[in-house]
Amino acid sequence: MNFSARKPAMMKLLQQMVEIESPTYDKAAVNRMGALVARESSRIGAKVEVLPMQDVGDNIVARWGEGDGGILLIGHIDTVFPLGTLEMMPFYEKYGKVYGPGTLDMKSGLVIMLQAIEALQEEGKVPKRPITALFNTDEEMGSYHSRDLVEKIAKEHALSLVFEPCEHLDGALHTWRKGTGKFSIKAQGKAAHSGGAHRKGLNAIEELSHQIVKVQQLTDYEKGTTINIGSMSGGRAINIVPAYAEADGDIRMMSTEEYQRVEDAILNLESVLPDAVLTKHCILNRPPMPFDATMEGVFDKAYEIAKKDGLEIKAGGSGSASDANFVANLKLPVLDGLGTVGEGFHSEEEYFLLDSFIERTQLTAALLRDW
Ligand SMILES: [Zn+2]
Numbered sequence: 001m002n003f004s005a006r007k008p009a010m011m012k013l014l015q016q017m018v019e020i021e022s023p024t025y026d027k028a029a030v031n032r033m034g035a036l037v038a039r040e041s042s043r044i045g046a047k048v049e050v051l052p053m054q055d056v057g058d059n060i061v062a063r064w065g066e067g068d069g070g071i072l073l074i075g076h077i078d079t080v081f082p083l084g085t086l087e088m089m090p091f092y093e094k095y096g097k098v099y100g101p102g103t104l105d106m107k108s109g110l111v112i113m114l115q116a117i118e119a120l121q122e123e124g125k126v127p128k129r130p131i132t133a134l135f136n137t138d139e140e141m142g143s144y145h146s147r148d149l150v151e152k153i154a155k156e157h158a159l160s161l162v163f164e165p166c167e168h169l170d171g172a173l174h175t176w177r178k179g180t181g182k183f184s185i186k187a188q189g190k191a192a193h194s195g196g197a198h199r200k201g202l203n204a205i206e207e208l209s210h211q212i213v214k215v216q217q218l219t220d221y222e223k224g225t226t227i228n229i230g231s232m233s234g235g236r237a238i239n240i241v242p243a244y245a246e247a248d249g250d251i252r253m254m255s256t257e258e259y260q261r262v263e264d265a266i267l268n269l270e271s272v273l274p275d276a277v278l279t280k281h282c283i284l285n286r287p288p289m290p291f292d293a294t295m296e297g298v299f300d301k302a303y304e305i306a307k308k309d310g311l312e313i314k315a316g317g318s319g320s321a322s323d324a325n326f327v328a329n330l331k332l333p334v335l336d337g338l339g340t341v342g343e344g345f346h347s348e349e350e351y352f353l354l355d356s357f358i359e360r361t362q363l364t365a366a367l368l369r370d371w
Pocket of ligand 1: 076105106139164165
């Protein structure tokens, strides 16, 4: 199959997608993007279901065929970029790199999903097994609204392929990912005049500072566990003893045991200043995706299929999590990082390598055809 010939059509569809900006928190905007993927899916013969959502964009499920043993393609249609980003960061291609908000993460991945299916159709090589595409709308905020749907549909399929960007310039697929958690610590003290009644006050910022140092020290690079207090606030003015302070942080880990260690430590924090009150919350968002026996089996099979098609794939990992973590946590076969290869995702420098756009489409078509 000649995938290079698909380039103009792929770039055209990608430009349409990128120019419909779709920040997660803007339901109407994400729905405009949803309408485009629904229309494209229908155009190539899918039965499309739009699943209405309350607070985020509507999820979309496109199905080609029915029955067991199918392959699920997963992609999110939201981006981290607010409306208007396009003005400073337009869609364009230069020297083999493609720029624009969400080009890498992960609108090019969505194009790959659709174009791989269309390529197989044109060649009469569509497999007998069903293919399903799931387009969810809140991945960039943790998939709190779409997790159940991802898990339910993944259970109906023999393999899930996730089209998140590839973070390795050598194109290595994501065969492991860290898990992610988050926490908040609130300290309650007592307000007082800093001059006239200093002794009567209880400084919440002071209390919280002790806790922040303890929590940051839970980082264990050897085990791949990192803690990042990323924001903090408290106090109102320098002449008031602050009654309140809060810190929020992010946890990354390679194993659920490590998450448990950190959660236990945070929930068991005790105040240092007498009478200060601490409130602690800690949750695991995406569980870790280890390179386990299931993953090894999936990668080896994909490797053989790719090789027959003249492609060489590599295995790699990532410190960030994706919806693949949810699927892997159910012990279901999954492979991630099938999107384009690039750098700078979630930043103005975001770009992907045009060659990888074509190559990943070829790889996806091979996996769909030969799995
Ligand atoms: Zn993404």
